[in-house]
Amino acid sequence: MPHLLESRRLLKDFGGLNAVDHLDFHIDEGEIVSLIGPNGAGKTTFFNLITGFYPADDGKVLFDGHNLLGLSPYQITELGIARTFQTVRLFQEMTILENVMVGQHCRGRSGVLGAVFRPPRYRAEEARIRKKAEEQLAFFGSRLGGYRLDQMANSLSYANRRRLEIARAMGTEAKLILMDEPSAGMNPKETEEIASLIGKLRDERGFTILVIEHDMKVVKGVSDRVVAMDYGHKIAEGTYENVANDEHVIEAYLGRKATREDQDAS
Amino acid sequence: MTNSKLKLGIRMGAYGGVATIYLCLVGIIETFSDRDIITGIISLGHTLLFLTALVTGYLNMQQVDKLINPAHQVVEKAPKPKDTIHSAVAGIITGISLVILVLVLDRFNIRDMLVNASPKLFELLLLEKGVTPTMVSLLPFGQGLAAGMLRLVVFSTVLGLVGGTLYLLPPTRRRSIMLGIAMVVLLGLLSDLMRIALNKPGWSEGFYKLIYTGRGLSSQGAVITLVATAAITSAWRYIPDSYTRVISVITAWLPTWIRITLASLLSVSLLLRLAWFLGIENVYPPILPDCPGLITSNISLTNCTEWISQGLSAPQESTEGGLASSAPAVSAAITLADSLMLLGIAASIFLLLVRTVQMSMSSDIQKWPAPPLQKLERAQRLVTLYLGVAALLFIPGVVGVYPSEVLVMVGLYVVMGLGLNIVVGMAGLLDLGYVAFFAVGAYSMAVLTTVDASVGGAQLSFWGALPLVVVITGIAGLLVGAPVLRMRGDYLAIVTLGFGEIARFLALSDWFKPALGGAQGIIKIPDIHIGGVEFVGPQKLYYLILVSCLIAYFITARLKDSRVGRAWGAMREDEQVADVMGVNTTAYKLLAFAMGALIASVSGAIFAAKLGTIYPHSFNVQVSITALGLLIVGGIGSLPGVVVGAFALVGLPELLREFSEYRMLFYGAAMVIMMLVRPQGLLPSARRGHKLQGNERDQDDWMRIAAESEAAGSESSG
Numbered sequence: 008m009p010h011l012l013e014s015r016r017l018l019k020d021f022g023g024l025n026a027v028d029h030l031d032f033h034i035d036e037g038e039i040v041s042l043i044g045p046n047g048a049g050k051t052t053f054f055n056l057i058t059g060f061y062p063a064d065d066g067k068v069l070f071d072g073h074n075l076l077g078l079s080p081y082q083i084t085e086l087g088i089a090r091t092f093q094t095v096r097l098f099q100e101m102t103i104l105e106n107v108m109v110g111q112h113c114r115g116r117s118g119v120l121g122a123v124f125r126p127p128r129y130r131a132e133e134a135r136i137r138k139k140a141e142e143q144l145a146f147f148g149s150r151l152g153g154y155r156l157d158q159m160a161n162s163l164s165y166a167n168r169r170r171l172e173i174a175r176a177m178g179t180e181a182k183l184i185l186m187d188e189p190s191a192g193m194n195p196k197e198t199e200e201i202a203s204l205i206g207k208l209r210d211e212r213g214f215t216i217l218v219i220e221h222d223m224k225v226v227k228g229v230s231d232r233v234v235a236m237d238y239g240h241k242i243a244e245g246t247y248e249n250v251a252n253d254e255h256v257i258e259a260y261l262g263r264k265a266t267r268e269d270q271d272a273s
Numbered sequence: 274m275t276n277s278k279l280k281l282g283i284r285m286g287a288y289g290g291v292a293t294i295y296l297c298l299v300g301i302i303e304t305f306s307d308r309d310i311i312t313g314i315i316s317l318g319h320t321l322l323f324l325t326a327l328v329t330g331y332l333n334m335q336q337v338d339k340l341i342n343p344a345h346q347v348v349e350k351a352p353k354p355k356d357t358i359h360s361a362v363a364g365i366i367t368g369i370s371l372v373i374l375v376l377v378l379d380r381f382n383i384r385d386m387l388v389n390a391s392p393k394l395f396e397l398l399l400l401e402k403g404v405t406p407t408m409v410s411l412l413p414f415g416q417g418l419a420a421g422m423l424r425l426v427v428f429s430t431v432l433g434l435v436g437g438t439l440y441l442l443p444p445t446r447r448r449s450i451m452l453g454i455a456m457v458v459l460l461g462l463l464s465d466l467m468r469i470a471l472n473k474p475g476w477s478e479g480f481y482k483l484i485y486t487g488r489g490l491s492s493q494g495a496v497i498t499l500v501a502t503a504a505i506t507s508a509w510r511y512i513p514d515s516y517t518r519v520i521s522v523i524t525a526w527l528p529t530w531i532r533i534t535l536a537s538l539l540s541v542s543l544l545l546r547l548a549w550f551l552g553i554e555n556v557y558p559p560i561l562p563d564c565p566g567l568i569t570s571n572i573s574l575t576n577c578t579e580w581i582s583q584g585l586s587a588p589q590e591s592t593e594g595g596l597a598s599s600a601p602a603v604s605a606a607i608t609l610a611d612s613l614m615l616l617g618i619a620a621s622i623f624l625l626l627v628r629t630v631q632m633s634m635s636s637d638i639q640k641w642p643a644p645p646l647q648k649l650e651r652a653q654r655l656v657t658l659y660l661g662v663a664a665l666l667f668i669p670g671v672v673g674v675y676p677s678e679v680l681v682m683v684g685l686y687v688v689m690g691l692g693l694n695i696v697v698g699m700a701g702l703l704d705l706g707y708v709a710f711f712a713v714g715a716y717s718m719a720v721l722t723t724v725d726a727s728v729g730g731a732q733l734s735f736w737g738a739l740p741l742v743v744v745i746t747g748i749a750g751l752l753v754g755a756p757v758l759r760m761r762g763d764y765l766a767i768v769t770l771g772f773g774e775i776a777r778f779l780a781l782s783d784w785f786k787p788a789l790g791g792a793q794g795i796i797k798i799p800d801i802h803i804g805g806v807e808f809v810g811p812q813k814l815y816y817l818i819l820v821s822c823l824i825a826y827f828i829t830a831r832l833k834d835s836r837v838g839r840a841w842g843a844m845r846e847d848e849q850v851a852d853v854m855g856v857n858t859t860a861y862k863l864l865a866f867a868m869g870a871l872i873a874s875v876s877g878a879i880f881a882a883k884l885g886t887i888y889p890h891s892f893n894v895q896v897s898i899t900a901l902g903l904l905i906v907g908g909i910g911s912l913p914g915v916v917v918g919a920f921a922l923v924g925l926p927e928l929l930r931e932f933s934e935y936r937m938l939f940y941g942a943a944m945v946i947m948m949l950v951r952p953q954g955l956l957p958s959a960r961r962g963h964k965l966q967g968n969e970r971d972q973d974d975w976m977r978i979a980a981e982s983e984a985a986g987s988e989s990s991g
């Protein structure tokens with residue numbers, strides 16, 4: 008079976024610095040893969056390449072039989088890849104429901120005329136978008152449901168903003184969700200919840216998940232496979248135990264983490 | 274603490290002083306002193322002068338409140354009555370500043386530098402001019418320089434004190450007093466308009482005489498206004514409720530056939546009036562038939578038969594031609610419909626009274642069974658809509674020609690504002706060259722319809738040309754949108770500003786002169802017809818503008834709440850993320866520009882047909898700024914805000930001609946104050962404002978429930 012997502016010798020060159028250096032990577036359907044590595048290793052850049060934020064300089068990204076390179080971000084989303092951001096980036100002045108409904112945008116077709124005249128087709132589509140969005144939010148229980156549906160996204164607490172970002176990504180009906188440090192800034196209890204949420208997303212909703220994570224407990228808990236990166240290279244790959252004990256990985260983390268703590272490639 | 278309050282008072286007083294001196298030296302006080310607010314009592318200039326002291330005192334109290342209630346403090350302390358002394362201090366300082374100005378004016382001739390430092394201003398400041406002789410004799414301290422200066426200080430002090438006290442009043446009372454003062458000033462300002470609108474034979478004349486003299490608001494009128502405003506504001510919260518109750522009584526107790534008959538009679542009378550006005554005569558029929566006895570509400574059967582016979586023989590003079598022959602019949606029909614309607618209303622009221630008496634005598638406990646909620650809501654919506662439409666249709670007839678002209682201008686800007694709201698408010702693309710689309714609309718309409726043989730040649734009718742105009746301008750929108758796709762924020766604003774100017778220069782250029790007429794513009798643009806009806810003059814154009822406003826409003830409202838609107842919203846909030854979430858931002862940007870452009874084109878097209886002649890100079894950057902300004906004043910993204918903003922920025926300056934000299938000054942001041950005090954606009958995007966309050970309530974409920982159910986909520990943190 009072909010991989011769901013595969014990158015071949017993917018290269019991104021930031022003026023002499025190869026942020027992603029001929030990276031070979033793959034993820035299969037139904038897998039949860041964690042991407043780890045010290046700050047500046049090129050993890051987020053890798054995400055940005057996959058989702059079309061940056062153009063790649065060389066290599067290939069294949070998703071579900073399509074070559075993603077050269078496509079616009081919205082086209083890639085339409086094919087079935089959604090993502091969340093390391094720093095939460097919601098549509099602040101839109102309601103929670105609307106945020107997720109925007110996620111459904113690429114699954115709709117209606118345009119200006121439909122919006123103005125509202126034929127039955129438009130109404131049906133709008134009802135479907137709404138229903139789908141509510142479904143995604145229902146996944147998070149009362150945290151994002153009920154009266155909160157019509158609240159502005161900026162009225163949410165930090166943890167709920169992160170959850171809403173995930174709901175929005177789910178709303179695109181993606182096959183693959185890329186999560187960029189979903190537990191960043193959360194307290195231990197919330198981090199635990201995120202970890203179990205990631206598992207549920209795969210088990211109950213059938214998403215394939217690629218997650219960048221620094222919290223090793225989360226990585227250990229959720230990952231089927233762990234890929235470690237440093238300087239744009241893949242330095243180790245395998246189960247959590249294998250990777251955690253890999254000497255390259257230990258070397259990459261020790262002695263460097265302290266000096267680069269405050270920076271990240273993104 | 275007292276020391277810092279004193280310092281605050283002195284500082285606020287100095288601000289107030291600077292503000293008043295500024296108002297004096299730019300000439301506003303002097304210019305405005307020619308206009309009476311209350312006839313024979315106070316002029317607009319003096320009102321402004323005194324209001325500054327009042328506002329200074331008020332703001333000072335607000336600052337004191339802030340001083341004794343720092344943000345981190347939990348329990349709020351109310352400022353004490355004795356704190357008003359500091360407001361008085363602020364007033365004194367304001368007064369002293371004015372005295373210094375008076376002394377400078379007395380000793381030195383500074384007119385070479387400051388042209389407005391005139392002898393008249395000097396006299397105005399001493400309160401010796403601009404007030405009537407009777408008032409002068411009533412003023413304390415008599416005549417002369419010293420007396421005048423003393424008067425200034427005393428008045429400012431008292432006003433500062435009053436301002437401070439005003440702040441201490443309970444909010445409802447404070448609001449009614451402030452609204453009362455505002456109403457008096459407004460009615461005083463609008464006295465000319467009111468004279469045109471009301472002072473004509475009929476029911477309105479009595480009303481006019483009640484509160485106005487020939488020159489302006491009478492002192493009796495001022496008192497009535499104050500009292501009435503205060504009464505209405507204090508009763509305000511009961512009004513929506515009683516409105517609902519009246520409707521519920523009507524729906525519950527009037528048989529359906531009576532309701533339907535009444536509504537259709539009203540519609541018939543309204544439509545006949547419109548037909549009369551638009552097609553037959555150029556004179557608007559009176560709102561209620563002029564019949565003796567109506568004002569005294571002495572409605573008897575004889576009166577009604579009298580009207581009917583009057584109506585049947587009504588218009589003695591009618592214009593020649595085919596349509597005119599139908600005039601007497603229509604006029605009679607109007608009178609008949611009105612009479613029947615009044616009879617019907619009287620009968621319904623009688624019926625309701627009988628029912629009330631019946632109910633109060635019977636032992637049935639449930640006296641007024643409310644109709645089902647859904648039915649009631651529908652009824653209320655219908656009635657409100659009906660009354661709203663009726664009012665909108667009546668306006669030009671009631672207010673007369675000049676105010677209708679103002680309304681037409683406001684309407685043109687409402688349409689433009691709604692279009693710009695798509696670009697700026699919904700899609701978040703700051704467009705400072707919006708006039709370009711207005712110009713393209715006007716020019717393409719002009720070229721396509723003009724009967725002047727030297728340009729154009731298509732000579733289409735307005736309606737034939739309109740679809741083409743919309744398409745052409747839509748394409749222009751795409752052409753402007755395409756090169757600026759990659760720009761954002763400030764850069765986009767600058768480039769679009771450039772495009773706006775380019776449009777004007779192209780129209781001016783020799784290159785396009787054969788097609789667009791150069792600086793002379795295009796003349797002989799025909800009027801707008803529908804069938805035999807010519808839309809000439811503001812009272813008729815009003816209806817056309819009204820319809821375009823409603824259509825533009827409808828379109829933008831529906832777009833806002835749709836897949837397209839959400840995509841624009843996402844783009845406005847975060848363009849990159851919108852892209853990643855599946856929105857084709859390139860396409861949606863172009864769409865926003867095109868939609869904004871084609872709505873503006875309608876406004877431009879009507880503008881061209883209205884004037885009959887257009888010049889490049891009509892399309893300067895001022896138009897773009899005003900359109901953007903009205904969005905800001907009304908609240909960016911809010912549709913009712915566009916209407917409010919257009920009235921504030923286009924309507925008011927047109928009505929208050931004195932202001933025209935200082936229009937830009939007031940625009941600037943209004944913008945700065947808006948940004949500081951109310952950045953969300955006068956009528957913020959309804960949903961947002963409502964939700965902000967709703968949020969708090971919901972949050973409170975939720976906090977309470979959460980606190981009850983679990984002790985430690987990790988949720989609420991962050």
